[in-house]
Amino acid sequence: MVLLRARVIIEEAMGRQITNQAMLQQLDILSDTMYRGYYLLDTFRYQSHKEEAKDQFVSHPSLLSKVNSVKGFFFPSGKGTQILEEMLDVFDNLRSMILDANELVLFLPSYTRMYRQPYSMHLLLGNCMFGCQMEAQYVINFLLHSPPPGDEGLEVLPIVGPFRVGKSTLVAHVCKDERVCDYFSKIGFLSDRDFRDEKITTLREGCAVKQRNSVSNKGGRVLIVIELAGDFNEGDWKRLYSASKSCLASGSKIIITSHSDEIKKLATTQALTLKFLPYEAYWYYTRTLAFGSVDPETYPRLAHLVMEIARTNERTFIGANVTACVLRDNFDIHFWCKVAALLRGIVQKNFSRFGEHPNDLLHQSRPTPLGILATPSEDLMIYSHRECSSQEEVPKMKIRDVMFGSIKPHGKFEALAWNSPIPPYHSSVFTCEIQELKATATKRKRSMIDGVRYC
Structure with a gap:
């Protein structure tokens, strides 16, 4: 019940x-x-499916009586007890937080609703910057802040974070x-290439205008976004920044994004650092x-596999969106298990082979090298990837149809990996080739529970 109360507040x-x-x-x-x-609740709930075959279950009525939502569960001593105790601590903290959030709940209706009709939660999450509401508002507050009278300096907000953490998407x-x-x-x-171009004398000169306001009473304020893909060069910055101060109206702002912490020293306000989601939030x-709209509790074994995936x-x-789309189209324990095993x-x-995660490569x-569900004797080799804007044409063939479907192109080909439904609406395209494996990998023994292979 405490989780449901927290969920109501957060979704609202x-x-x-x-x-x-x-x-x-x-x-x-x-x-x-x-x-x-x-x-923790799902870990505890689905622990039994991993332990059934071992026949080592012990009940703990003294602990189970503390929370109604977990009554009737049985688990092995040790790990199960630790999970339950940690879960109870989290529930106690959550109850205190909900009580402290009374004023927050009262103020919520005073803020404008962004959606005119109710969304199913999976549709809402698929069309928003999940986990970045606070960061987005921080950037908006910076942009809408009016400088003090007489202040002619350009305000700069650096946004730092690792590759594919969502810097461009947030902006x-x-x-x-x-x-x-x-x-x-x-x-x-302003692109990384234009930022380094010595022919560009001011920041405004090299910009590609993405948004133009026809209303003339904005005081000529300009927002310039600099996206650095490579290393930061302080000489380029000083040259463009000093030349731009005189040609940009008061109230103009600069956002600069990079993977390098060096840009933090350019900040006129506290720099924003983006991090990947905590694992629990990502799960x-x-x-x-x-x-989707299906209750995970009706498919406990499938829900357990999502943890593994x-x-x-x-x-x-x-990865989350591509895999989720594949799973949502086929609610079958055997298929989900095969997907988990492939990944x-x-x-x-x-x-x-390389000592690194495939995402890092x-x-x-x-x-x-990735894999193909239908033909374990073949590898799907990814040679390169590129990002396309919403105006560019992208391949109709999707990477998930090659990995998890029956499409088998010959030679090198391009396939659409992901088409983002949120700004900047970029698409990721892979250059691929299907290769025969030289040797068949040794089959590993896997535990079998109720005739279902768990990965």
């Missing part, structure tokens, strides 16, 4: 345009605790906000997308 807040940073911070802490609670999401669009007369983007996201994806949004095998294969644009 996700659909509202909350501007108070303290409220967002409180919601962020509440969300993380709720995800942890759901994760594009913020730039689509009506409040930001109304505040600036132009929103321009919750994957589970919600995979089950989420671990192999290493908290990437592309685990891909990770083990890459660690064995893809990020470095190194050849990466």
Whole structure:
């Protein structure tokens, strides 16, 4: 019941345009605790499916009596007891947080609702910046902040984070906000190549204008977004920044994104650092997308497999969305188990050959062997990947149809890995080839429970 109460508060807040940073911070802490609670409950609930065959179950009525939601479960001593005790601690913390959130709940209706009709949660999560509500509002608050009278300096917000953590997505999401669009007369983007081009004398000169406001009373304010893919060069920055101060109107702002912490020293306000989601939040996201409108409790073994699958994806949004789409189309325990086994095998294969996770190899644009569900004797080799804008044409063939379906192209080909439904609406395209394995891998023994192979 305590998890349900927390979920009601969080889902209501996700659909509202909350501007108070303290409220967002409180919601962020509440969300993380709720995800942890759901994760521990599901771990505890599905532990029995892994232990049934061992026939080593022991009941713990003294602990189970403490929480009604877990009555009747049995688990082996040791790990099960530890999980239950940790779960009870999380539930106690969650109860205290909900009591402390009374004022937050009272203020929620005063904030504008972003969606005019109710969303199924998997549709909402698939069309929003999951887990970044606080970060998005922080950027918006920076952009809408008016400088003191007489201050002619350009305000700069650096956004730092690892590759594919969502820096460009966050900025594009913020730039689509009506409040930001109304505040600036132009929103321009400066690419990594243009930033280093010595022919570009000012930041404004090299920008590709993505948003132009026809209303003329914005004071000529301009927002410039600089996206650095490579290393930061301080000389290029000083040259462009000093030349740009005189040609940009008061109130103009700069956002600069990079994987390098060096850009933090450019900040005129506190820099924003993006991190990957905590594992429990990423698992919750994957589970919600995979089950769609279906209650996970009606398929306990499938829900357990989602835990295994989420671990192999290493908290990437592309991996979560592609895998969830495949699983949602086929609610069959045998199929889900095969998918889990394939993904685990891909990770083990890459660690064995290269000592790295396949996602890391893809990020470095190194050849990466994946796999094909229907033909274990073949590898799907990924040679390179590229991102396409929403205006570019992309392949109709999807990578999931090759990996998990029956499509088998010949020679090198391009396949669509992911088409993002949220700004900047980028598509990821892989260059691939199907290769025959030289030797058949030795089959590993796997535990069998009720005739179902668990991965």
